[in-house]
Amino acid sequence: MQKFDRRQLLKTAAAVTAGAAVGAIGMPPLTAAAAGGGISHPNGAQQALPKLLTPNTPLTPNTTYSTLSGSDFKPSESADGYVQNDQLYIYPATATSGDFRARFPVPNGAVITEAVFWVVNNDASGMNFFAPYRFMFDGTFQTYGFAAQTAASPNLVAVTVPVTPVTVDNTANSYWAVVTFGVTTGAQQLYAARLGWLLEPGLTTFANPRRIYGDGTLLSPGQPVLHVDATKKTDGTPSGVPAGAKAAFCAVSSYGTGAISLYKDGDLDNGIGAWASQGTAGNGVNQGYNLVPLSTAGKFSFTNYFTSKAMYFDVWGFLV
Known part of the structure; x- marks a missing residue:
């Protein structure tokens, strides 16, 4: 050798x-x-x-x-x-x-x-x-x-x-x-x-959700949010998502309507509406479940589109 x-x-x-x-x-x-x-x-x-x-x-x-x-x-x-x-x-x-x-x-x-x-x-x-x-x-x-x-x-x-x-x-x-x-x-x-x-390729799920983004900050139309760390909860403690996972399985929520794009940290905004909702803003919670793509460090970014709204990400698992 x-x-x-x-x-x-x-x-x-x-x-x-x-x-x-x-x-x-x-x-x-x-x-x-x-x-x-x-x-x-x-x-x-x-x-x-x-x-x-x-x-x-x-x-x-x-x-x-x-x-x-x-x-x-x-x-x-x-x-x-x-x-x-x-x-x-x-x-x-x-x-x-x-x-x-x-x-x-x-x-x-x-x-x-x-x-x-x-x-x-x-x-x-x-x-x-x-x-x-x-x-x-x-x-x-x-x-x-x-x-x-x-x-x-x-x-x-x-x-x-x-x-x-x-x-x-x-x-x-x-x-x-x-x-x-x-x-x-x-x-x-x-x-x-x-x-x-x-070790095991596939989806690993958690028994409870862990919030990794969302403090009520209102985002403007077209505003990007970069370097969100899916490996840590908003309080800085581990979320259970390891670095190296391909995607985080998240409940993505907002009290507002509109759309957001999701992309790996470090990638360019793809402009694709990965999460979207319609209706009268402020009259309910809009929620969907997404596989959020992650960088090798376990981070992602997203861009807010069309309307001003606050976004929340709660992780329920990860994909290897």
């Missing part, structure tokens, strides 16, 4: 994720180790085995997860040495120009939406994380998420990678998590990595 080129990885990271934020989340306190069960660190100290990795990384509803341990990762260069501890963590033992990587067995047709790595990074040289990383069988590759951990700390932390959702096509591609280290002293260690994806 063709190796991953470290310098090319870093160039790709700069192009894809300039300015991307990295979330470093402190892990729970380490539990007392059983007799003989401590982890021998390069500095000679004994550290207890960590608790399960999931409590401090919130799980998204309707998302499927797969987690690999640090020992599942191997260097891309066969000559590079590494230290592996009891199927738990791994780090390079010799100078390397390559990286460490592991392949995730993600089902065909799934949409990868999340990635997180658990690491110790106790060196200012930093670590870089790429996931999901798509390797194509013609020798090319593409990364859909990148994060860099530069803050030095002896503690185990979770690094969340901002992901551009990607649909899995296993016919000519494989999907990986990739890590580059800055030192070989053991001050940087990889404990685990996790990917999350939407």
Whole structure:
């Protein structure tokens, strides 16, 4: 298999994720180790085995997860040495120009939406994380998420990678998590990595509606409303619609009459009346159910037509 080129990885990271934020989340306190069960660190100290990795990384509803341990990762260069501890963590033992990587067995047709790595990074040289990383069988590759951990700390932390959702096509591609280290002293260690994806194509419905737009603001004829985030309710909490969904299933309502067009965030207004009502304004509620098209980030836009009116969007589910 063709190796991953470290310098090319870093160039790709700069192009894809300039300015991307990295979330470093402190892990729970380490539990007392059983007799003989401590982890021998390069500095000679004994550290207890960590608790399960999931409590401090919130799980998204309707998302499927797969987690690999640090020992599942191997260097891309066969000559590079590494230290592996009891199927738990791994780090390079010799100078390397390559990286460490592991392949995730993600089902065909799934949409990868999340990635997180658990690491110790106790060196200012930093670590870089790429996931999901798509390797194509013609020798090319593409990364859909990148994060860099530069803050030095002896503690185990979770690094969340901002992901551009990607649909899995296993016919000519494989999907990986990739890590580059800055030192070989053991001050940087990889404990685990996790990917999350939407597994079942089709419509997922909720037991109750969640309002994602609508505060009574009166819209003028021809006024566009841009960047509505269907993944969050109007109070800022998650709506249950994941980034990567194709559409949100919404009850679209107004006390006024007229029409609106609906389109993915970032697209041009298509000018098509996706929702419309007629009658005497103010004499009832006009409501319809629409599959609202979403961008990969889970956002949409709409334009108000013909009449002044306030609009309301309540999501009842989503389409993958």
